[in-house]
Amino acid sequence: MPTSGSAVKARSIGKCPPPFAGQPRVEATQVGIIGAGPAGLMLSHLLHRQGIASVVLERRSRDYVERRVRAGVLEQGSTDLLTSAGVGERMIREGLVHDGIKLRFAGEEHRIDFRRLTGRGITVYGQQEVVKDLIQQRLADGGEIWFEAEATAVDGVDDDHPRIAYRRNGDEATLTCEFVAGCDGSHGVSRTALASGSYERTYPFSSLGILVKTPPASDELIYAYHDRGFALHSMRSPEISRLYLQVEAEETIDAWPEARIWDVLRLRLAEPELQPGEIVEAGITPMRSMVTEPMQHGRLFLAGDAAHIVPATGAKGMNLALADVKVLAEALAAWYRSKSRELLDRYSELCLRRVWRAEHFSAW
CATH class of the missing domain: 3.30.9.10 (D-Amino Acid Oxidase, subunit A, domain 2)
Structure with a gap:
């Protein structure tokens, strides 16, 4: 297991590990991220800028996630984040202000x-375009995005080394982490691994x-x-x-x-x-509307649709997801710098203030 602050040597850029057989293989990284949507990819990018290693597991193919049509409206806070993080050049050029x-x-x-x-x-700049920009940047930086690798379970979140079990081509493996970020949507494995309750309205x-x-x-x-x-x-x-x-x-x-x-x-x-x-x-x-509260347990943190759903008419979903991972990236960076858990422990509190306001606005 890598020590805190150490980098994980990349074996393959933007792909799953090669096929394997026999006993499940164990890989390791600092932050395991489930889901290659805007939340997971932006978190990986922000962590990289802080020198923190991550692996993104995505059950779909790269082609699928880059074509998936979802949200299309970025609020000022989101465009500011993309720009300050160095991934906003095409958005500035092609987006409709x-x-x-x-x-x-x-x-x-x-x-x-x-x-x-x-x-x-x-x-106005489609979610699939944000995803394309983030994937391109992560691969250019040597980032680890394992496509067609389906997370099947998350356990050990109360320990120092939580684990993500995943499957590729019918073979099983385990990714051992120091933290897990669940960015895999409301039906993903991350949410089921969290003991939190949820508020829902259909x-x-x-x-x-x-x-x-x-x-x-x-x-x-x-x-x-x-x-x-x-x-x-x-x-x-x-x-x-x-x-x-x-x-x-x-x-x-x-x-x-x-x-x-x-x-x-x-x-x-x-x-x-x-x-x-x-x-x-x-x-x-x-x-429908849904909020999971709290959005964390132990070393597992939910972000984006894994933690909350808003009606699409409010145009809040992608913006909330990006806001979540900005908070989480800052909290993880503080932990790796000084071992302080203050921001990590307040992650849900800081995010849910914004989430509940957005839920009320979108429902209204």
Whole structure:
């Protein structure tokens, strides 16, 4: 096991270890990170900048995680973090900076000017683009990202050397760590390993989302209230729109042919510039809120969706995930510098202040 502050020699860059047979093999690092989404990758990057070694385990392929369409709105705090961490160059070049949003009630528009009211704005830049940038940087730095390596269990979190059991190609291995960061979502193994309770709420509706090849109908996001349901106009680029509709909780995508989707979008958004285009992705997501409290136990720490879920309409998920790992990286750096657990012990407290505010905002 490496000593505190020591580096772990990289065996393979950006890949799983080579296949093995027989008894499970034991690997070691300082911080084991489960999940190669924005939270896990950013944590690995921030730790690297502090001289702390980590290994990221990701059950999916690199191609899959780089194509996975999720959140697309970065708040000022997130863009500041990406920029200060040296991974914001493409975001600055390609992201769409917005100074406000539009709210529509029965066709009447009210604009909220973020820049005038707060001096801050938002940037439209897809989660998959953030993931691509972080993977590229981690590999350039010699970072360890083991794709197609599925974490199956976390144990020993009350000991000095917690362990992550993982599987690759049917073979079993163990990664021994000094700390474990669970960044593997609400259905991942990390959350099940934590003894904390959770607060959950399932809403009586779902969200139908489409990604469509058509220029955005507005230069800013439109949140539209209609007596037949909510609609949201967003975008991913000057050529790609992202649109959402509130639908019944039990709806399936088969019940929504393209013609029906466009008819309802026109009705609810009341946007004359809305133009149909090729729908490249469509799906329905149940709407729910979840908070795990506390977000830590022993040497296991949860971050991002593993610790909390917010309705997508609030555009808070990726921003909360990045805020979590900023706190965790600072706490781990303090421990490796001086063996102080003060920030580690306060991790949940510091994160949950922000999380609960975001939960209330997103539910409202």
